[in-house]
Amino acid sequence: LNESELIQRCKAGDRQAQKDLYERSVSRIYGLLLKLTANEHDALDLAQDTYIRAFQRIDQFDQNSAITTWLYRIAYNEALQFLKAEARRKRKTEMFVQRTGYLRADESSSTSRGFDDEPGNIRAEMATALSSLSTDEQAILLLRYHEGLDYRQLAEVLECSPGTVASRLNRARGRLGTILEKRHRTLEER
């Protein structure tokens, strides 16, 4: 089946077609969510929500873009909402710990982002630096370089113009470069 036929069948509620579409796209969608959340459980939940939402709303997909781009947009929005809620929850936890002095376990995930973890490794440094960026900045960099989306596709996922994509990418890369440079300087000074 070509993509157009597959989508028509998905719109008709064909479960096998939905599964085919899932199989064609899931490694990219789940991969992006795993990188953004750095947690397998959260990525799994978000991927589940992404596909359920996508199949429930597939009638709204106008086929002006690739279906994967449309799925990326849903996944990105799901991740954005989730990570904002997580940030709020973390702030509350920190306030609670400060107020009560409760000893609480570190809730940060043990799951790596899939980059190599050895110190001094550029990919390990990249993972650390990346996590210092805002969710928007992480998302645009991952969508461009990890997922390989071009500017037009990025514009569709992020719902902005290609010009805005270029400036947001420039800004994100600039911030990432600055963070990496600072880390290098700190290491050199030791």
Add this chain to the structure above:
Amino acid sequence: MVSPFSLEANTMTCDTVKNKLGLFVDAELNPDECAKVREHLASCTACCFEVENLRAIAEALQPTEATVVPESLWPSIEAGLGAASSGNARVPTVAPRPRVFRLLTPTWIAAAAFVLAIGLGIWGISPSGPKARAAPIDFSVLLEELDLDPRQAFRNFLETYNAKPGSRTQAKRYARRLNFALPESLPGGFRLDEVYLVNFGGAPGVAASYFRGEEFLAAIFHPPVHESSYGTHEDYDCVVGKHRGHKVQAGEWKLVHVTDATTCRCVLSRLDETTELPPVLAAVLPE
């Protein structure tokens, strides 16, 4: 201002090329602009260096290995789609409740527990009150074989209550009326192993296993209801850190409960009640 790296007139300078280097690396420039940037790069070390930096960032962000997608994902999506089309919960991660328990909602259970606590003065953490009134749960399944094989005893207990594996987020969503925390790690070096969504007779509950090396620890969360069964084991009041609760001892193992109006939190472990257990209990208590 003309950069010291600028070329001749009508060609690109560092200032004009700077904002195009990202587009150049991303192959988003048209052929004319691309040629001009190349021409500039041919004689500008600073911009070449910048291009190399941008390429290094791009390469470091590229995937090195295929993502392994958990096999459980499609079945959960399919289940969610089925539920949505039939008008039920959006993402049912566990078996639907038996009809007989439909009225026994967590809200009802919490309200009933609250009324009982106020009316009868049986708040589980009251210093003078009797033991916490836990859900009608048969813990004897868990306690009887604990000394032989704690993991198997825990599995048997989960099986009795139709538990399904899930994630932390699913657990929070499933047992949304319970107040509990499920950290990835617990004080003392325990790491989260598995999370389960448990059906305590129609009331959602959650269980989790933790390990410190080979040492097993389980956390169980359920709504407080009427009574519990501990088989042949006795149930005692206890104080763990700043929490008053009750415990059942089975050989070296202790099942310690701390209950409030909405949630009974149970920790099964061999940890010392005065040193290691208090911070573990604090870690699974709500924020």
